[in-house]
Amino acid sequence: MKKTLLMLGALALTAFTYSAQASVMPADTGKAAAAATPAPTPDPPLVFSGSVDTYYKYDFSGKPSIPTSFANEQNSFSIGMIDLGLKKTVGNASFVGELSFGPRGQYESLPDALGKTLVGSSYHIQNLYVSYNLSSKFNLSMGYMATYIGYEVISPAANFNYSTSYLFTNGPFQNAGFKATYTFSDKVSLMAGIFNDYWNVYQSGSKVNTFGAQLTLTPIKDWTAYINLATGPASGTEIDLTTNYQITSAFKLGLNAADFSAGEGYTGGFSGVALYPQLAVSKAVTLGLRAEYFTTKTGTYAPVGPGSGNSVMGYTFTANIKAGPLTIIPEIRLDSSSKSEIFPGSTSGSFTSSASQFVFAAVYAF
Amino acid sequence: MNRNLIILLLIFLSKLSNAQQELLSFDEHNKYIYYGVNEMQGLSADTLHNRGLLFLKTLFPRVVFKSPLKNINILCDGKFLTYSGSSVFKHEQGEVNYSLNIEFKDEKYRFWLTNFTYIPYERDRYGNFVPKLGKEMALESINNELSKKESDAYLNETGLFCKQFAERLKIYLLNIPKKEEKLKKIVTDKW
Numbered sequence: 001m002k003k004t005l006l007m008l009g010a011l012a013l014t015a016f017t018y019s020a021q022a023s024v025m026p027a028d029t030g031k032a033a034a035a036a037t038p039a040p041t042p043d044p045p046l047v048f049s050g051s052v053d054t055y056y057k058y059d060f061s062g063k064p065s066i067p068t069s070f071a072n073e074q075n076s077f078s079i080g081m082i083d084l085g086l087k088k089t090v091g092n093a094s095f096v097g098e099l100s101f102g103p104r105g106q107y108e109s110l111p112d113a114l115g116k117t118l119v120g121s122s123y124h125i126q127n128l129y130v131s132y133n134l135s136s137k138f139n140l141s142m143g144y145m146a147t148y149i150g151y152e153v154i155s156p157a158a159n160f161n162y163s164t165s166y167l168f169t170n171g172p173f174q175n176a177g178f179k180a181t182y183t184f185s186d187k188v189s190l191m192a193g194i195f196n197d198y199w200n201v202y203q204s205g206s207k208v209n210t211f212g213a214q215l216t217l218t219p220i221k222d223w224t225a226y227i228n229l230a231t232g233p234a235s236g237t238e239i240d241l242t243t244n245y246q247i248t249s250a251f252k253l254g255l256n257a258a259d260f261s262a263g264e265g266y267t268g269g270f271s272g273v274a275l276y277p278q279l280a281v282s283k284a285v286t287l288g289l290r291a292e293y294f295t296t297k298t299g300t301y302a303p304v305g306p307g308s309g310n311s312v313m314g315y316t317f318t319a320n321i322k323a324g325p326l327t328i329i330p331e332i333r334l335d336s337s338s339k340s341e342i343f344p345g346s347t348s349g350s351f352t353s354s355a356s357q358f359v360f361a362a363v364y365a366f
Numbered sequence: 367m368n369r370n371l372i373i374l375l376l377i378f379l380s381k382l383s384n385a386q387q388e389l390l391s392f393d394e395h396n397k398y399i400y401y402g403v404n405e406m407q408g409l410s411a412d413t414l415h416n417r418g419l420l421f422l423k424t425l426f427p428r429v430v431f432k433s434p435l436k437n438i439n440i441l442c443d444g445k446f447l448t449y450s451g452s453s454v455f456k457h458e459q460g461e462v463n464y465s466l467n468i469e470f471k472d473e474k475y476r477f478w479l480t481n482f483t484y485i486p487y488e489r490d491r492y493g494n495f496v497p498k499l500g501k502e503m504a505l506e507s508i509n510n511e512l513s514k515k516e517s518d519a520y521l522n523e524t525g526l527f528c529k530q531f532a533e534r535l536k537i538y539l540l541n542i543p544k545k546e547e548k549l550k551k552i553v554t555d556k557w
Binding site: 249 | 447449455456457458488489490491492493494495499500501511512513
């Protein structure tokens with residue numbers, strides 16, 4: 001019986017293997033094939049992608065002290081979000097819809113739950129826009145789109161560090177509007193658009209008067225720089241430089257620098273610079289540092305971070321350990337401020353000039 | 367007896383998994399190449415050249431021609447995308463770039479695809495998959511950058527793409543699609 005089964009298995013595999021080989025053999029007569037006509041290349045399929053992230057964080061002061069976005073819960077195994085994205089292109093028209101569920105993708109970043117509670121948090125939109133290619137060089141997009149400003153993003157799958165920078169936390173997350181992008185060459189493209197009066201809103205306060213632009217430069221292979229501007233009476237003016245240079249196959253250097261001047265009703269703003277050197281030490285492991293200097297201008301505008309006229313320096317040491325679609329991210333972060341004001345100390349009501357935390361995160365991207 | 371059958375099974379399985387990969391050969395520069403020569407009875411070099419150009423412009427409109435179109439031989443660069451995931455839930459995983467040469471003579475042509483490079487994709491902030499900066503790698507050396515499973519998969523996909531390209535080219539050169547004839551309308555007020 002066993003022998004018969006083995007024989008049958010072998011025969012089935014022989015047939016299967018033969019058919020597989022036959023199907024990849026180059027046609028050599030041409031006659032049989034001549035009756036058929038090749039069909040034009042079809043549109044790309046419906047693209048489905050996303051990520052899931054979870055983390056453990058321990059702040060060495062014993063309470064959450066570093067105020068930047070995400071990974072805030074102290075001594076806790078916590079969840080980030082499940083992020084689900086869809087994209088479909090037919091001809092020159094495309095749509096992108098991206099939904100997120102979980103603290104990172106709801107009340108920690110999206111605008112409808114400012115009460116910091118999941119109750120009533122019904123919006124989950126990270127990206128929702130349509131776009132149309134007028135030509136291979138000219139694209140129009142409209143909707144609610146991830147911001148074009150800054151180095152870091154909400155999705156943990158697209159960031160190297162798991163915790164986020166002060167520049168990210170204080171910059172826009174999303175801009176709703178209409179934008180046109182023209183590609184002059186493979187080295188230069190320009191985006192210009194008009195956006196709602198405030199950042200991170202699904203609908204305008206009452207006006208659509210924020211102007212945005214992005215000049216993309218690729219001066220040499222493997223080096224890309226984005227010069228960004230968002231300016232409006234209500235949202236203020238942010239000028240931003242974001243650049244990445246893959247200097248060798250193992251070493252990449254990123255830089256983000258920004259200056260923000262507050263809009264109507266406020267004075268001051270913030271500015272800062274962050275450097276992101278990253279070194280791949282093996283196929284699976286990359287080590288990286290984020291060194292950030294962030295300062296708050298003197299005035300009434302109060303960003304997340306140091307108070308008016310003060311600054312903070314943050315060093316984040318991160319490893320990315322890849323196992324297929326899974327990335328394990330251990331991270332140590334040390335922040336220090338010019339004054340003892342922003343980091344809660346270990347005793348109740350006290351503040352210190354430095355803070356440190358450990359994060360162990362896992363991000364699965366698909 | 368059982369041992370022999372098991373060995374046989376293993377051989378078949380390994381051959382099956384490498385079926386597409388084996389379509390690629392190495393050229394004199396130790397680069398992967400897919401090479402083919404075909405007879406085209408009764409067709410002149412000019413006819414084959416014109417049909418070849420139309421084939422590329424119709425079915426591969428994004429190829430970049432590297433030689434003047436009036437040249438009898440065609441040299442161009444192209445790319446195809448690789449996808450991850452199942453047939454329903456999938457996204458672009460990377461692109462394979464290649465150089466294509468087609469040479470025509472009366473009643474025959476030859477072609478080869480070579481200079482394969484692979485660029486992995488990453489998802490950008492807008493939900494699009496885009497080439498990863500500075501990660502272009504020659505197909506001959508992807509073993510150094512990627513796992514064996516991944517590099518085998520891309521070699522297989524490249525082999526399959528080349529095979530399908532060759533088949534479609536041959537079909538097109540033999541039987542060029544006719545332009546659509548004007549639709550005949552029936553006039554119903556006449557018998």
